[in-house]
Amino acid sequence: MKPTVVRKVARADVGLVKTLGNLGVATVHEAQARWGLMRPYMRPIYLTATAAGSAITVSCHPGDNLMIHAAIEFCREGDIVVVSTSSESTDGMFGELLAESARAHGVAGLVIDAGVRDVRDLTEMQFPVWSKAISAQGTVKATAGSVNVPIVCAGATVRPGDIIVADADGVVVVRRETAAEVARLGTERFAKEQKSRERLKSGELGLDFYGLRAKLSELGVRYVDELE
Amino acid sequence: MKPTVVRKVARADVGLVKTLGNLGVATVHEAQARWGLMRPYMRPIYLTATAAGSAITVSCHPGDNLMIHAAIEFCREGDIVVVSTSSESTDGMFGELLAESARAHGVAGLVIDAGVRDVRDLTEMQFPVWSKAISAQGTVKATAGSVNVPIVCAGATVRPGDIIVADADGVVVVRRETAAEVARLGTERFAKEQKSRERLKSGELGLDFYGLRAKLSELGVRYVDELE
Amino acid sequence: MKPTVVRKVARADVGLVKTLGNLGVATVHEAQARWGLMRPYMRPIYLTATAAGSAITVSCHPGDNLMIHAAIEFCREGDIVVVSTSSESTDGMFGELLAESARAHGVAGLVIDAGVRDVRDLTEMQFPVWSKAISAQGTVKATAGSVNVPIVCAGATVRPGDIIVADADGVVVVRRETAAEVARLGTERFAKEQKSRERLKSGELGLDFYGLRAKLSELGVRYVDELE
Amino acid sequence: MKPTVVRKVARADVGLVKTLGNLGVATVHEAQARWGLMRPYMRPIYLTATAAGSAITVSCHPGDNLMIHAAIEFCREGDIVVVSTSSESTDGMFGELLAESARAHGVAGLVIDAGVRDVRDLTEMQFPVWSKAISAQGTVKATAGSVNVPIVCAGATVRPGDIIVADADGVVVVRRETAAEVARLGTERFAKEQKSRERLKSGELGLDFYGLRAKLSELGVRYVDELE
């Protein structure tokens, strides 16, 4: 594919994005039948980091952050920049200066399948980043890439305008087309979990609550007092 | 081995467990001649997490937490649930709802050679977990496993009723049969270290304190002012 | 090479070391043309850890910390002990007692291409450590090694007396011969970044600021409104 | 997404597939501007393995090969089965019996982002497999998944009917829509490389041949006889 920057990205409804963000990664992931989770090596730089927004996608050459600069031009309030590299890299492709620039254009967070640096400054700025690595290794601006084309980031396909939800449990992608449905199912799930929580807290066993005793029996699990 | 749930587990003396917990992982590990330490990829979800208790062991199919539910029925105050999978997995097999359930049955912590999710909630609950990964990936309840049979978790053999001691340095297993002896040796070691600490703090060299100069000489280590 | 302890190490100027420490790892790394960074698997035991000092180098047998004891004898105020092993190890070769001893001899921090233990105590002491692993696994004192010879630590060559700068972004090595020049270039860079920060914060694009539009064009990056 | 088996898959032209297979992974990858390569952890079970065909995609639960069985029903002569799991797994989800079944339905090879077993039998059968791991660990048939939906396999998006080219250098995906163009560009590249080979073999330097001396100079690379 020829290196390409796509200017226009359709974003999801802001209220929908907020709902999904409030539900959190684990609930959203469940609500869409466990689809769209990035690999667990993607970790936030600080434990309280959370973010939800529309994806601006960036495909870079490893060790080269030229296209992140190109992407910021098309960011809007609440967007999340999602960066992949054409091959594996741990270089610190994003740092505090770029974060200042991104924030000035409304960017709410960064998800990068590579490294990040200036993590103490980013933590103080409360600019949330999920990355594969933390590394001071700087990058060049020498090789072409693309902005707002579909990418694979940490094992998940991300299209521009997809909704990204990220917190301490990881990063999940929601397709814009299914976002309303996922929000609805997630909200239902959340309500249901509130009730489950009360019963489990009171000591009712999951075995009884979820009706798993029959399952165990059907699977041939035997109960004994002691191993002979 | 046929999938089996064993109901009865002999626990160690509570006072002994408490003593071992206070000594901490490093001292206990030393006191039993460096036996029983899990691999260092097992990390606590928050740095201040500590736990000591009797092991309830669980062997699960990867990506399936059915048997954790089965295990909670046989937990008592102060137990630690130790989970292994029949092959490598990073799935989030345990989360906040299960933690509420476990806590209602007295469980003092979880050690899992797989993933965990809802880590912010678990941190707020101060429910200590040591795991290989943090992942929102949910699990099914479809395949049989065992409870309270001997397992291998992160490189260490754990039998039901073994004592688990866990803190920021990792997780160590103590056999019930040797726990009293380990506690005694650990307590002696701790007292001895108090004295060593004072002498080292005052500037006495470990070389002199531990009598290592002769060792270095015997091993043929030469001292020079400069490399020629 | 015969196991050797070298007694004399030429240190860098204290003011220079302080300047480099204030600049931080990312800026120092850039200022010396991205040379001397250790691999990103080297992480601080607590996020606010920072250190800068002259390297006392130690080469150990894996699972054996005898030579760290030998090294402390030649440490002075502000030194940083840098430890490598002759083959890969995650053992906890350094802990709280050794830290007390090291601190009594002026040591300002430890960088170790292996494991560390007692991390909660070390954090309370605010004794900064960068390591590959956290592990309670103890070590023996049975095999010879060297002190103050050139070593490779986490992918970087370190010579005794080299300046080590370490913070949340990693660890970088500066040769004593080039330290003054690196400090000068780093300070210039820092000043320049202050100005860049203001312009980026105000919303000026990196594309314009760094003059990257021509580059993108020259590299054949095409701009489109939508992907056809 | 609801678990779904899609019956109909549009395949690429057989001649085109053959051409791409003959060009090999490295040339095809170059011909499509370095797009579509799977991560290098995907390795053939024997060094001489090569395959090219249309993708039948399978998404499985980790440790569960139910959906591979479901996929074989829709395979045709020359197809390549491409398997991903919903989370990381190294289980041996495919072995000799399944290979006999697959071969009976025309399958020309398997690409699996998990484990494979019976590798000696598969090697004797000359049934080519690219996998992340070799493991005897068996799998259950207990959890739903999908067949012939878009998947991410080892970092690359694969849609049913995409062309898979695999050899000792790895695995690359070609979109059916661009296959003819990629074949054309790859063939041109191959012809060009034949000429380059002759000149390089005769001793002409790549520096001169590719005109890189100016580049080096422009980048500020200095030439010296010795390091001062």
Next chain:
Amino acid sequence: MKPTVVRKVARADVGLVKTLGNLGVATVHEAQARWGLMRPYMRPIYLTATAAGSAITVSCHPGDNLMIHAAIEFCREGDIVVVSTSSESTDGMFGELLAESARAHGVAGLVIDAGVRDVRDLTEMQFPVWSKAISAQGTVKATAGSVNVPIVCAGATVRPGDIIVADADGVVVVRRETAAEVARLGTERFAKEQKSRERLKSGELGLDFYGLRAKLSELGVRYVDELE
């Protein structure tokens, strides 16, 4: 545990060991309900390596092969030496000279959760080794360990006298007490697979053969001609 060498090891019946070896790792693993498999990082040094025998267990300090020498004294015809280290190591703890010594005492192979060296010589000798790494790194003989005590090797518990079966698919452990039963079940399984092979080869689908269509339906898998 005090460092201990146990002289007497009860071995399994030679015929039984041979039967298990002929069945191979995958079949034996299935026949004992998927128990006892070592982690898949254990790989043979040559693809045709196979071995089956009684385990002589060795627990070493990392980087120290003293106890392998101690173990050979108690080896007999057909034994397999199984080595673990007290913490992770990739050192080449075994090479051609030790293999000559081991062979002279009847040893039929080595399984080591660490490194091996002289792999070309070992391949020429057809001395089968399964290891975590290949490394020329030599080892010392300075620290005590144990022989013929229970160990954990690559995630599996091995007791002296357990039967080890190893081939291109990995390494599996069989308890002496259950070996006859496992051999019987494995032989049955092998016979059954012969029949399955014929039917699958003839084109019968696993779906029909294993009766999985009902399962898919019960799990809610839908069939469609095309994705809408």
Next chain:
Amino acid sequence: MKPTVVRKVARADVGLVKTLGNLGVATVHEAQARWGLMRPYMRPIYLTATAAGSAITVSCHPGDNLMIHAAIEFCREGDIVVVSTSSESTDGMFGELLAESARAHGVAGLVIDAGVRDVRDLTEMQFPVWSKAISAQGTVKATAGSVNVPIVCAGATVRPGDIIVADADGVVVVRRETAAEVARLGTERFAKEQKSRERLKSGELGLDFYGLRAKLSELGVRYVDELE
């Protein structure tokens, strides 16, 4: 350090290089007191690969092989090109065309702390390569680096003109200054091993041969018939 190409490299004596190559990696590594071994992740692309020669060192930007082209100009008969990258990379930075060019200039092999491609062609050419990865991922020629400056490759420092010895056990570096001494010690070791081999083959125990029984006793290893 400014990007620099150094033209002149002092090579070691050809006979010496040949002697070291014949001794092999394990013996050479022992002969220089276990110094200079690269990390065990460096593997040959075919098992019978062996090479010995003088190092031409190359430092590249990850994903960029410009400087390998620059290096070939200064290669001579029997040289070995040793490539490192400024940060971690698995890209296929070297392939068959470059191998033809390198061979035309006398290059006897390549050692690269990154990826290689065209491995079947390279194997057919019998051009030996040791690498971290095999990957079809191509590289650009856009960023400056250096030739014939000291580098760190896979954990070992390599200076231009150092002797590289590589075989199935890995890669070791020998300083030109110590090469004669290492060759002498290695040859002695080899002769000694011949004698040891005979005695070990005849069944004499390493315990007796190396006099280890006293060591075991001194270390407190106890011998028992059975574990109580």
